[in-house]
Amino acid sequence: MAVKVLINGYGSIGKRVADAVAKQDDMEVIGVTKTKPDFEAKLAVEKGYKLFAAIPERKGLFEEKGVEIEGTIFDVIEDADIVVDCAPGGIGKDNLENIYKKYKVKAILQGGEKAKFVEDSFNALWSYDRCYGKDYIRVVSCNTTGLCRTFYAVDSVTDIVKARVVLIRRGADPNDAKRGPINAIVPNPPTVPSHHGPDVVSVVPKFEGKILTSAVIVPTTLMHMHSLMIETTGTTRDAILDAIEKTPRVFTVSAEDGLNSTATIIEYARDLGRPRYDLWEIPIWEESVNVVDNEVFLMQAVHQESDVIPENIDCIRAMLQMEDDNMKSIEKTNKSLGIK
Ligand SMILES: NC(=O)C1=CN([C@@H]2O[C@H](COP(=O)(O)OP(=O)(O)OC[C@H]3O[C@@H](n4cnc5c(N)ncnc54)[C@H](OP(=O)(O)O)[C@@H]3O)[C@@H](O)[C@H]2O)C=CC1
Numbered sequence: 001m002a003v004k005v006l007i008n009g010y011g012s013i014g015k016r017v018a019d020a021v022a023k024q025d026d027m028e029v030i031g032v033t034k035t036k037p038d039f040e041a042k043l044a045v046e047k048g049y050k051l052f053a054a055i056p057e058r059k060g061l062f063e064e065k066g067v068e069i070e071g072t073i074f075d076v077i078e079d080a081d082i083v084v085d086c087a088p089g090g091i092g093k094d095n096l097e098n099i100y101k102k103y104k105v106k107a108i109l110q111g112g113e114k115a116k117f118v119e120d121s122f123n124a125l126w127s128y129d130r131c132y133g134k135d136y137i138r139v140v141s142c143n144t145t146g147l148c149r150t151f152y153a154v155d156s157v158t159d160i161v162k163a164r165v166v167l168i169r170r171g172a173d174p175n176d177a178k179r180g181p182i183n184a185i186v187p188n189p190p191t192v193p194s195h196h197g198p199d200v201v202s203v204v205p206k207f208e209g210k211i212l213t214s215a216v217i218v219p220t221t222l223m224h225m226h227s228l229m230i231e232t233t234g235t236t237r238d239a240i241l242d243a244i245e246k247t248p249r250v251f252t253v254s255a256e257d258g259l260n261s262t263a264t265i266i267e268y269a270r271d272l273g274r275p276r277y278d279l280w281e282i283p284i285w286e287e288s289v290n291v292v293d294n295e296v297f298l299m300q301a302v303h304q305e306s307d308v309i310p311e312n313i314d315c316i317r318a319m320l321q322m323e324d325d326n327m328k329s330i331e332k333t334n335k336s337l338g339i340k
């Protein structure tokens with residue numbers, strides 16, 4: 001029987017998680033929530049999702065606008081086997097304390113929440129077993145997910161002694177007219193190291209003290225980009241390329257093929273006919289992969305709106321003990337979504 005999934009927060013991440021859950025033969029979406037009756041709420045109903053008010057006092061707003069609503073989150077939460085919280089960063093922890101724990105329902109939070117509020121942090125390659133059967137888990141952020149996958153590939157062929165990463169973060173998602181910068185490069189966070197190193201360690205504790213990250217924000221909406229420098233005990237370029245080939249959800253792209261920027265990578269995702277031009281995999285520039293004196297260099301991009309989506313699906317399977325082999329869950333999810 002399909003497990004019942006409630007999506008609390010139907011925004012950039014929530015709508016993608018809902019569509020991915022709907023594609024699984026072992027899961028069903030029992031509802032999605034919004035706080036306001038805008039176009040996303042209307043489209044959710046048109047797509048056939050049952051819509052609920054995330055905040056009970058807002059229910060009247062939907063009725064006033066004629067947007068079909070089934071009730072509030074409190075009318076559906078007891079039917080859920082698990083809630084995937086996709087509310088804006090910082091709100092998930094309040095929902096965890098005020099709703100999910102009170103109703104004793106398992107919940108997944110997203111990367112905008114801190115590690116300390118949950119039992120563990122999830123990446124399908126690294127921490128599936130640890131999260132198996134747990135109640136409250138965080139799927140780490142898009143950037144952290146991208147780093148975890150690439151470190152997995154490198155770690156599969158050599159030992160990582162120390163890694164340094166510079167993250168070039170997109171200024172806003174494409175639908176966001178309020179954030180920036182429009183014409184500046186902003187150290188963000190202004191302090192070094194950034195939170196991404198500790199976030200990777202929350203998934204892979206053996207990397208404690210080994211990952212140092214700094215980040216800037218630039219005026220683009222398409223993707224993030226990372227420049228990785230990974231000191232190892234010894235490896236070769238061919239071994240790293242082979243490891244990338246064997247690791248799920250990462251792949252190489254070549255500037256020679258015209259995939260020489262985030263712009264053409266997104267065009268590639270469009271040409272693949274991906275929903276919302278989502279690129280769930282992490283593209284690594286083949287030409288950037290190099291090994292100098294045991295240090296691995298590479299550059300990769302991250303489609304911030306979509307790389308965490310398959311992770312949420314695998315996290316549901318782990319928490320609800322639906323599949324005990326992480327690689328089998330990854331394979332099932334990949335197949336259902338059409339991941340390379
Ligand atoms: N966008 C990204 O690139 C990524 C985001 N994340 C993380 O995912 C989470 C969600 O981000 P994102 O999808 O971008 O955010 P969005 O702002 O796009 O969507 C948030 C959704 O939550 C709803 N919402 C608002 N308040 C509440 C509430 N109190 N309870 C439940 N739902 C609420 C909003 O509804 P309404 O619009 O009706 O107000 C909206 O549907 C954050 O933790 C973020 O850090 C992780 C990876 C990448």
Ligand SMILES: O=C(OP(=O)(O)O)[C@H](O)COP(=O)(O)O
Nearest residue numbers: 111112141142143144169196304
């Ligand atoms: O929510 C996200 O970006 P945002 O906090 O810039 O909106 C992405 O998950 C990236 O987050 P991160 O750069 O804190 O890993």
